[in-house]
Amino acid sequence: MAPVSKLAYRLLTMNTSNVVKQNSASAVSDSPQVSTGGSFDFLQRWLPKLVLGPTIITTLVFVYGYVIWTGVLSMTKSRFLPNYNFVGFLQYEKLMDNDRWSVASLNILIFGGLFILICLVIGVLMAILLDQKIRAEGSIRTVFLYPMALSFIVTGTAWKWILNPGLGLEKLVRDMGFENFTFDWLVDTEMAIYTLVIAAVWQSSGFVMALFLAGLRGVDNSIVKAAELDGASMPTIYRRIILPHLRPVFFSAFIILSHIAIKSFDLVMALTGGGPGYSTDLPATFMYVTSFSRGQIGLGSASAMMMLAVVLAILIPYLYSELRGKNNA
Amino acid sequence: MPNTTASSSSMNRSVTLSRVVLYAILLIAVVFYLMPLVVMLLTSFKSMADIRGGNLVSIPQEFIIAAWDKAWSSACTGVECAGVAPFFWNSFQITVPAVLISTFLGALNGYVLTKWKFRGSDIFFGLMLFGCFIPFQVVILPMAQTLGWLGLANTTTGLVFVHIVYGMSFTTLFFRNFYVSVPTELVSAAKIDGAGFFTIFRRIILPISGPIFVVCIIWQFTQVWNDFLFGVVFSGGDTQPITVALNNLVNTSHGVKEYNVDMAAAMIAALPTLLVYVLAGKYFVRGLTAGSVKG
Incomplete structure (x- = not known):
């Protein structure tokens, strides 16, 4: 789900250079088709459109149409079933006054902020450490990355057990001799949100490491050699030369991680269920509970639209700067 | 002359030391990433008595597959109790x-x-x-x-x-x-x-x-x-x-x-x-x- 965004970057870089080549190619291929005519050629001309057609239709209906539909629902009084009694922006006003939504919004800031920051720090550090000609690098990388193959439900289940107050980590540390050690964040209203951060970081930081490692391997070695000859120390070289080179990686990692954070739903459901109370609700769980358990489809739609707005607010400047950067280059 | 040998050997030592620190950090990281999987596996082979008696990383007193059997074919997932x-x-x-x-x-x-x-x-x-x-x-x-x-x-x-x-x-x-x-x-x-x-x-x-x-x-x-x-x-x-x-x-x-x-x-x-x-x-x-x- 996540690493998708990086692709946007790729596809944008490719568009421009290819359009030119493609056009000239199709100019060549067009002529024989036109001259011979006949039903075969007619079919050939329409086949590409016929093949892509279903995808075009499904995208327009199931992505754009549905976004608009949800937008419409968010302006109605819909409860257990959608209805179309329009009430303007009333649902959004209700949302802003909703205590549970404020908790969810604050939580996504705490969770998202910490999750992104810690993943980036761990990812960069681990990538740099792994880049020091380490023995068994391949195996270590495998270990860092396997959590990405797991479902967030599995991750949540595992961490729920590890963080279990009583039988989990607490007991382990007590068995090691620290009799008074307590670790009950999972059932602590104030601290439960941080258990989500721990589990999410465990699952995603290896992926960030892989991104940065690939980036580090792409840095031109001769620049580093030259700096070494000039007497620069390794930390300086990393800080002044290598890391600035990885700016694009930072950006794509940031986009991917914020995307994971905003979509976080499964992890919350499995690890805390939004509790204790609703102290670990995130917008995604708020939307689900509101729409499907409490039968407030209008309000749920409004919260979904807010989520979309946040994604767009992060994505559009990113895509814009990517596009502009490529055009200048 | 003696000066340079001294400094180069101390440099060697600091290089070795930093390698040791490097591997130590990586080892801690490997333990952190592997721990949940190890805990899941160990716990899944224990009996409930064993779980209460031991801790997260204690080796099962006896490896039993009863929990796997139950999870697969008879655990309750809501109303039904037919396992996963x-x-x-x-x-x-x-x-x-x-x-x-x-x-x-x-x-x-x-x-x-x-x-x-x-x-x-x-x-x-x-x-x-x-x-x-x-x-x-x-x-x-x-x-x-x-x-x-x-x-x-x-x-x-x-x-x-x-x-x-x-x-x-x-x-x-x-x-x-x-x-x-x-x-x-x-x-x-x-x-x-x-x-x-x-x-x-x-x-x-x-x-x-x-x-x-x-x-x-x-x-x-x-x-x-x-x-x-x-x-x-x-x-x-x-x-x-x-x-x-x-x-x-x-x-x-x-x-x-x-x-x-x-x-x-x-x-x-x-x-x-x-x-x-x-x-x-x-x-x-x-x-x-x-x-x-x-x-």
Whole structure:
């Protein structure tokens, strides 16, 4: 789900250079088709459109149409079933006054902020450490990355057990001799949100490491050699030369991680269920509970639209700067 | 002269020391990443008495598979108490068609978008990308209503359909980015020779598409198998995927909590994707990082 965004970057870089080549190619291929005519050629001309057609239709209906539909629902009084009694922006006003939504919004800031920051720090550090000609690098990388193959439900289940107050980590540390050690964040209203951060970081930081490692391997070695000859120390070289080179990686990692954070739903459901109370609700769980358990489809739609707005607010400047950067280059 | 030897040997020592620190940090990290998996496995082979008596990382007094057996065939996942086995097979029934169809359509789409462009196809591709980024919360309510109208609510077919529709933007992206680097001359030469759309696809494009098929299939398999949101919203009691069943098993408990059964069930849910990762990790990582750092 996540690493998708990086692709946007790729596809944008490719568009421009290819359009030119493609056009000239199709100019060549067009002529024989036109001259011979006949039903075969007619079919050939329409086949590409016929093949892509279903995808075009499904995208327009199931992505754009549905976004608009949800937008419409968010302006109605819909409860257990959608209805179309329009009430303007009333649902959004209700949302802003909703205590549970404020908790969810604050939580996504705490969770998202910490999750992104810690993943980036761990990812960069681990990538740099792994880049020091380490023995068994391949195996270590495998270990860092396997959590990405797991479902967030599995991750949540595992961490729920590890963080279990009583039988989990607490007991382990007590068995090691620290009799008074307590670790009950999972059932602590104030601290439960941080258990989500721990589990999410465990699952995603290896992926960030892989991104940065690939980036580090792409840095031109001769620049580093030259700096070494000039007497620069390794930390300086990393800080002044290598890391600035990885700016694009930072950006794509940031986009991917914020995307994971905003979509976080499964992890919350499995690890805390939004509790204790609703102290670990995130917008995604708020939307689900509101729409499907409490039968407030209008309000749920409004919260979904807010989520979309946040994604767009992060994505559009990113895509814009990517596009502009490529055009200048 | 003695000075220089002294300093170089102290430098050697500091180099060795920093290597030791380096490996120590990496070792701690490896332990951190492996710990949950080890804990899950150890716990799943313990008895409940053993769990209460020991701790997270204590070795089971006796390795027993009772918890696995119960998780597979008799644990309660809500009203039913038939273990996660039926849901494991549900997940396969959802995943296999969803992955194959979305991958195949992605290949055709990518082929059209790079080798048979037409007016508007680039714009469409840009529009399609958006589908990769939307939070799915913004489409599930209309989709739920549509599936209801089509009579597909709570069916495997409905869930497969949803996975195909929203997986296609990704698969198309994978194939498009792969085919973009296939020389267009190859295709245009074949066009001049009179080869048609599908002939070129079958004879020229498919034979070189092996790696991207592997990347795409692994990616989609992981996505669909691990999905929870679509599963919980669009499936009914007996069509639920394993992720939903696992969540029900763990979070709706009556009576005594059996952590060993929870962990065994979690391992069962994790095994297929873990297996894919172990067998084809290279392609898995390639899918994850495709295009993110180059350019």
